Amino acid sequence: MRDLPPVKDDRIISTWASGEDAALWIIDQKRLGILTLDFITPIVDNPRKWGEIAACNSISDVFAMGGRPIVALNIVGFPVKKLDIEVLRQVLEGGYAKVREAGAFLVGGHSVEDDEPKYGLAVYGEVSRDHPWQVIGSMPEDALILTKPVGTGVIATGIKADMIEDPMGPEEAIRWMTTLNNVPLVLPQHLLDEVHACTDVTGFGLIGHALDMLSTKELNLCLGLHNVPLLPGVIELAESGLVPAGTYNNRIQYENSVVEIETLQEERVDMLYDAQTSGGLLLSVHKDHVPAVIAALKEAGFEKTECIGYFKKGQGQIEIVHNV
Template sequence: MQADKIKLTSLSSKGGCGCKIGPADLAQVIRALPQTAPNPDLLVGLDTSDDAGVYRLSDELALVQTVDFFTPIVDDPYSFGQIAAANAISDIYAMGGTPLTVLNIVAFPISTLDKQILADILLGAADKVKEAGATLVGGHSIDDKEPKFGMAVTGLVHPGKVRTNAGAKPGDKLILTKPIGVGILTTSIKKDQLSDAEVARVTSVMATLNKTAAEVMSRYEVNACTDVTGFGLMGHSLEMAKGSGVGLRIAKEQVPVLPRVRELAENGFVPGGTKNNFAHVEPSVTFAPELDQIDRWILCDAVTSGGLLIAAPADQAEALLDDMRKAGVEASLIGEALDEHPGQIEVTVR
């Protein structure tokens, strides 16, 4: 079997989005865990559902640690490796850190698939790690009937410059640095609904590092940041609202969406993870009545390797947005933080 002939997405029993365990199920599991004694050097842990853990080593240095892996969401092995690497490294950028070292996590049916497929996955990942300026130091592999790939990533950050999802303030403007709709499109890839050009477009979005966006962000007094991944724009926005104790207002017409997403959603290519996300956030989100169920699913779409969601002071947001666009980042201003309805989201049309 040739590496360029296999349809990798057909090997996943879960379908196209590579979704995480749903937020409601995950919260139930985490609540059952015993409470551990507080550690003053654990600057960011489980409390705020943040993107990564942060542990202080000294007054000048802290470790940022994260892990992520999933089943194939595109058919090209090299691209899958790039996407998985960009997705895992993104958590470091979201916390304001710089990626340092990487460990590969591999599950692969080594006796039934061409070994070149795995080599291509690892090569794609290695190229993306090099682009990030990080170093691959090892990994772990198992023989599994369903291929999975991802990384454990360690980064560095100054303890006083950690970005969390819990610092948004009323009046902040919300900036999103990548378009959404990835889950619906990758589900559509599995069903052969996209042209080669459309596959290339969504692959490029997912494989793009959040490095440039993070570097531009580091020059501004950003109050909060998270990356938009499996829980979707609404899910990660809700974590920011609850963690920060603010309300959020998001304008649907200002949220960038990839081409054909609505058409494909109307034709039934909405992943289960997206529907689970909607069910989870629905009690905390007030949607404008003009927004139909398709609009609501799109805003909750389960994303792989999405952009950063940034809460920036109003007097800096326009300059930050302009600098990001000049640097080639697909950034958009999508909403604001409010005093009203803390821990809730209001979605308007525009």
């Protein structure tokens, strides 16, 4: 994308060049438009659950910008000659259910025949012009809050390898991946106004997306390794060698911007780089408001929400310690 000419228009607030989760532009004096799309290959065997996960994953970018989804379109690639069309029907039912749960409308879409199944959504939403959430905006007095546990990449690898004995790990992973990141719809307004920056945790892992929040190179993030909530069984799976390629790739890409201040367990550090599907939100909030935000999120169903770090003046690095 870097070779394409940059978009220049006073109405455009964010594009691919600014590292934001979605396109953001001015509609009128009160509203900003949000437009995003995402699609994934199957991550679970259950077609409906795959549809739910893909929909939650796609809608997440609207929530990550503080917005409310309004309308969505299906994006489908499906091998009609290899799989029963009933499978696709279940996938679409799962996606439809999550779009409606998010308060939006599913109004059609587009499909192509494809040897590898793919499903996702293009989503349009809106947010108040007074206070959109963006990736950058954190300040030195801010703490970092994470709303969902990490480890879905390792769990998915364990499922494919048929090496998960305790079903709790996959069950919890599916539960969280099918949980909408509807934080802007459940936080009280006075707490919404205290969010200075936000992004969601997906394919680049917790580290990669947290680094986006430091892209101005004016802050460092002190990250507490043991403060990060994990899915059940992921450490044991990592100790068995079930660390997906995406996790290793993320580590190679980002480790030059990461400093391990203390001696840390390697497998637990791997979880910080684990590529997530439909992961949680990272919220930058002034430290004085952290207890109220966490309490409100836990009451709204995000019971694994934790404060995992704090921002300070720096040069765009993540410093990992045992606890913060």
